[in-house]
Structures are given as structure tokens and as C-alpha cells.
Amino acid sequence: MIDIQLVRDNPELVAKKSLDKGYNVDVQQLLGFDTERRKLLTQVEELRRQRNDLNAQTKGQKPAEDQVIAGRQLKDQLTDLEHKLAAIDKEYLILLSAIPNLTQNDVPIGGEELSVEVSAWGDKLTGAEDHLDFMTRRGWVDFDRGAKVASAKFYFLKGDLALLENAITQFALQFVLSKGFTYMTVPNMVNSRIASGTGFAPRTSEQSDEYYIEGEDLSLIATAEMPLTGYHADEILDEADLPLLYVGYSPCYRKEAGTYGKHTRGLFRVHQFNKLEMYAYSLPEKSNQMHEQIRAIEEELWQAIGIPYHVINIASGDLGAPAAKKYDIEYWSKVDGHYRELTSCSNCTDFQTRNLNIRVRRADGSIEMAHSLNGTATALARSLVAIVEHYQNDDGSLRIPDVLQPFMGGRTQI
Numbered sequence: 001m002i003d004i005q006l007v008r009d010n011p012e013l014v015a016k017k018s019l020d021k022g023y024n025v026d027v028q029q030l031l032g033f034d035t036e037r038r039k040l041l042t043q044v045e046e047l048r049r050q051r052n053d054l055n056a057q058t059k060g061q062k063p064a065e066d067q068v069i070a071g072r073q074l075k076d077q078l079t080d081l082e083h084k085l086a087a088i089d090k091e092y093l094i095l096l097s098a099i100p101n102l103t104q105n106d107v108p109i110g111g112e113e114l115s116v117e118v119s120a121w122g123d124k125l126t127g128a129e130d131h132l133d134f135m136t137r138r139g140w141v142d143f144d145r146g147a148k149v150a151s152a153k154f155y156f157l158k159g160d161l162a163l164l165e166n167a168i169t170q171f172a173l174q175f176v177l178s179k180g181f182t183y184m185t186v187p188n189m190v191n192s193r194i195a196s197g198t199g200f201a202p203r204t205s206e207q208s209d210e211y212y213i214e215g216e217d218l219s220l221i222a223t224a225e226m227p228l229t230g231y232h233a234d235e236i237l238d239e240a241d242l243p244l245l246y247v248g249y250s251p252c253y254r255k256e257a258g259t260y261g262k263h264t265r266g267l268f269r270v271h272q273f274n275k276l277e278m279y280a281y282s283l284p285e286k287s288n289q290m291h292e293q294i295r296a297i298e299e300e301l302w303q304a305i306g307i308p309y310h311v312i313n314i315a316s317g318d319l320g321a322p323a324a325k326k327y328d329i330e331y332w333s334k335v336d337g338h339y340r341e342l343t344s345c346s347n348c349t350d351f352q353t354r355n356l357n358i359r360v361r362r363a364d365g366s367i368e369m370a371h372s373l374n375g376t377a378t379a380l381a382r383s384l385v386a387i388v389e390h391y392q393n394d395d396g397s398l399r400i401p402d403v404l405q406p407f408m409g410g411r412t413q414i
Contacts, residue, residue, distance in 0.1 A: 001355045002099055004034060017102040020109050020316040030095040037092050040085040047078045100321035101199070101351035104288075107325050112318040118327070121299065122308020128334035131388040132266030135161060138396065141267065153256070153271045157384075160414035164387070164400070165274070165380050167407035168305075172276050172378040173247065175301050181247040181278060186227040188250055189218040194230035197355035199322030199348070209254045224248030224277040225374045233356040237281060237370055239363055243290055244281040247377065249274070263340060266385065273381035280373040283360065284350065287371035291347040294375035295327050298343050301377060305401050307386045308332040310339055322348040331386040342382055345375030 007014050007027060015027045051074045058067055103109075108116050135141040140161035146154035157165060177183060190198075195210065211220040221227060228248050237244065252275050256264075263269065278297065282290045295311065302309055314326040323346035330339035350369035353359070360370040391399040397413045405412060 001097055002101060002351060003354065004096060006102075007031065007096075007099070008034070014099060014102065017316075018099055020103060021100045021319055021321075022317050023098065023100050023321070025099050026095065027099075030092065030099075033088055033092040033095060037085065037088045040081055040088060044078065044081050044085055047074055047081065050074055051078065097196075100319075101324050101349060103316050103319065104325045104347075106313070107319070108313060108315040110315045110317055112315060114315040115312040115318065115328070116315075118311050118313050119299070120308075120310035121303055122306075122332065124308060124332045124337075126334055126337050128389045128392060130265070130335050131385045134388055134392055134396075134398075135266070135384075143266075151271070153269075155267070155270060160398075161384065163408060164398075164404070164414065165384060167400075167404045168378055168380060168383050168387075169249070169274070169276060170407040171305075171404050172301060173249070175304070176247045176276070176278060176297065176377050179245075179297050181245040184228070184231075184246050184248045186221070186224050186248045186250050188221055188253075189213065190221055190226050190230060191217045192219070194226060194233065194356070195219050197233070197352060198226045198229045199320070199352050199355060209256065211253050211255065220253035221250060222254050223252050223275060223374075224250040225279060228277065228279040228374075229352050229372060230356060232281065232358045232370075234358075236359045236361050236367060238361055239283065242281060242283050242360060242370070243286070246279045248277045248279060250277070251275075252379075263336075267381040268340065268385055270381055273379060275379045276377040278345075278375040278377055281353075281358070282371045282373060284368065284371050287347050287349060287373060290371075290373050291325065291327075291345065294345045294373060295329075298329055298345060298375055298377065302329060302331070302342070304403050305387070307342070307390055309342060314344075322346065322351045324349045324351070331382075333386075334389045340382075340385075342386060343376035343379065346373065348372045348374070 002014070007030060011027045011031060015025065018025045051071070054067060054071055054074065063071065108114050132141070138161070140158055142156040142158060143153075146156055173183060209222050213219060228246055231246070251272055253272050256269055256271065278294055280290050280294065299311065309329050309331045312328050312330065314328055319326055326344055326346040328341055329343045331342040333340045349371050352372045353370045358370050358372070359367050361367050387401065388398060391401060393399060393413065399413050400408050400411060408414070
């Protein structure tokens with residue numbers, strides 16, 4: 001949720017930047033509800049003051065008849081205004097919550113195709129067997145039995161490939177811990193306040209990506225970002241303690257709604273996968289610097305593994321509601337001759353923290369909203385795809401990247 005004062009001061013800018021993201025919001029209607037809401041709040045507070053004054057006058061004694069009548073009138077007026085305020089407040093919050101985080105000024109404007117490359121690393125070679133064919137032939141992945149026990153796009157990893165996934169996790173965890181992050185395992189479900197507060201609001205109902213638990217106020221997480229955002233809900237953090245750096249490991253559950261026409265083969269886009277997610281709480285004036293730091297960690301990690309990639313500054317129309325700016329790292333596919341998404345990192349500024357009331361107390365005692373950021377260290381399914389494409393041998397074996405060998409018992413190939 002963005003600051004209502006920002007909307008009041010810059011209504012045209014808010015409307016334009018929302019539209020740049022693909023959100024058609026009615027800012028003028030919101031401001032109308034805001035004006036009415038503030039007027040009603042003033043009236044309610046005045047009636048409450050009068051009621052308290054009247055109660056103070058009659059404290060410890062029987063009220064006079066005129067005081068009884070005045071008290072009854074105040075009660076009726078207050079009840080009526082509180083009902084009106086509740087109705088206005090509901091509409092106000094719906095409209096305010098529909099406004100996405102505003103993009104930063106260096107975000108490209110337009111659809112996905114207008115994202116801008118900002119850096120690249122490695123050679124763009126071609127000629128490799130598709131990862132699914134390679135893995136299936138080795139008996140390393142089983143989508144048929146995954147569908148049998150769950151549904152389509154669920155799978156089993158077996159034998160050496162499952163061990164390789166664990167090796168990637170262990171290497172990436174060790175790497176991120178060396179950068180000052182604290183390791184956390186997280187709940188795999190969150191309640192509706194945390195889910196909505198994290199800001200994954202779909203543009204349409206068809207794009208809802210979460211699996212909900214029927215009859216309970218719970219949904220399965222799409223990323224460890226969700227519980228890590230909720231970790232400090234309703235807390236005031238001390239300025240001296242920031243930044244707070246966490247790395248969360250979890251399975252991720254996604255319906256993958258709204259992905260029609262996107263690359264979906266094999267492990268690239270599935271309904272469940274494991275992920276190691278970096279998360280930071282930052283001072284507002286340092287969040288842009290922290291964003292670049294998280295991006296640098298991601299680049300260094302994938303250079304160590306040896307996967308060629310480029311980094312793109314994601315265009316406004318491809319940003320979700322929470323992010324003010326987002327980088328994607330896309331690996332070079334030797335099979336497709338195209339870049340494919342591998343990791344991302346986002347600066348969500350004060351959008352999530354305002355939703356969940358996460359603040360920072362400055363050294364001078366003042367209090368303001370903290371900023372939150374997130375970045376993928378490894379999304380394990382896609383990590384396996386990239387490694388299989390780039391490290392397969394002609395004889396059907398797979399070389400193990402040097403940095404992963406210590407976590408595979410010293411083996412050099414599988």
C-alpha cells in the first residue's frame with residue numbers, strides 16, 4: 001500500500017505510474033472517499049470528545065434529565081456516523097490497496113519486451129540436448145508419477161539429480177551466509193493478512209497464483225519472501241540494527257496462472273519447487289544501494305557456478321504490484337538460443353512495510369516506514385535446467401561445476 005499523502009500531493013503522477021504497470025486505478029474516486037473519510041473522522045472524534053466530557057460531568061453522581069437526553073442524542077449521532085465511516089473506510093481501503101507501488105524513474109516504461117539489458121557475462125554458446133530429454137533418459141526426473149500422486153507439473157527428482165539440487169542449495173547457502181545473511185527456515189503457509197500485505201495482488205482473478213486452504217485463513221507460499229515479510233509485522237526496528245539480512249529456504253507453490261504462451265517445458269515452470277531467497281529490511285535512504293548489493297551477490301554466485309547470463313532492468317508493464325524496481329538475471333539457453341529467467345531481485349521500498357506496519361525508529365526518536373527488498377539466490381528447478389544445459393557431456397554424463405563438487409562428495413561428474 002502506498003502513502004495516501006503521496007496520492008493527495010501527486011494524483012496525476014500516481015494515476016500515470018499505475019497505468020504504466022497495467023493498473024487502471026480511479027485516483028479521483030479514491031480522493032473523494034479520502035475527503036469524506038477525513039470529514040467523518042473529524043465529526044466522530046468531536047462527538048467522542050463531547051461524550052467523554054459528559055461522562056466526566058456525571059461521574060460518581062446520578063445524571064440530570066437533560067444530561068440523559070444529551071447522552072442519548074450523542075450516542076445515536078455517534079452510532080450513525082460510525083456506520084457511515086465504516087462504509088466509507090471500506091471503499092477507501094479497497095481503492096487505496098488497488099494502487100501498486102510507484103516505479104522508480106529509471107524503470108523502462110512499457111511491456112516485457114521493453115526491458116533493458118544492463119550487464120552480461122559469459123559466452124553465448126549453442127548446441128545442447130533439452131534438459132527434460134537429458135534428465136528423463138538418465139531416470140533423474142519423473143513427471144508421470146508426479147502427475148499420478150498430485151497433478152500435472154508436479155514431479156519427482158531422483159538419485160544424482162536430487163543430490164545435485166542439494167549441492168546447489170548447500171553451496172548457495174554457504175555463499176550467501178558469507179555475505180552477512182542469517183539463515184531461516186520459514187512457515188510454508190501464511191494467513192490472508194500476510195499474503196495480501198506482501199502485495200501479490202493479481203490484476204485479474206485468473207492471475208491468482210496461490211493455493212488456498214479451503215475453510216482456513218491460510219494459503220501455501222509462492223516464495224519465502226511472503227513469511228519473511230511478515231516476520232517483523234507490527235514491529236518497530238531500531239535504526240542501528242538495519243539492515244537486517246535474512247536468507248530463507250522453502251518449497252514454493254504456484255498455480256502459474258496467467259503464464260499462457262510462456263516457456264513452460266519440463267522443470268522450467270512447475271507447481272512446486274525449492275528456493276533459497278534473500279531478504280533485507282533497509283533504511284529508506286539506503287534501499288537503492290541494498291538493491292544493487294543483492295543484485296551483485298546474485299551475479300557473483302552464478303559466475304562462480306559458471307552459467308552465462310545477462311541482467312535486465314524490468315519494464316514497468318512486467319512489474320508486480322510491490323516492486324518499485326526489479327532486476328532479472330536470465331541465463332543463456334544453449335538449447336533455445338535465448339535468455340531464460342533464472343533469478344530476480346526487487347526493491348519494494350515501503351509498499352510491503354506499510355501494509356504490515358513495519359517501521360524504523362531513528363536515533364532522534366522519530367519513526368517512519370522501513371524499506372524491504374528481496375532477491376533469489378537459487379530457484380532450484382531452473383538452476384538444474386541451466387546446469388544441465390551447460391555441463392552435459394556427449395556421452396550422456398553431466399560434469400559437476402567446480403564449486404559444487406565439494407557438496408557432491410568430490411565427484412566431478414554424474
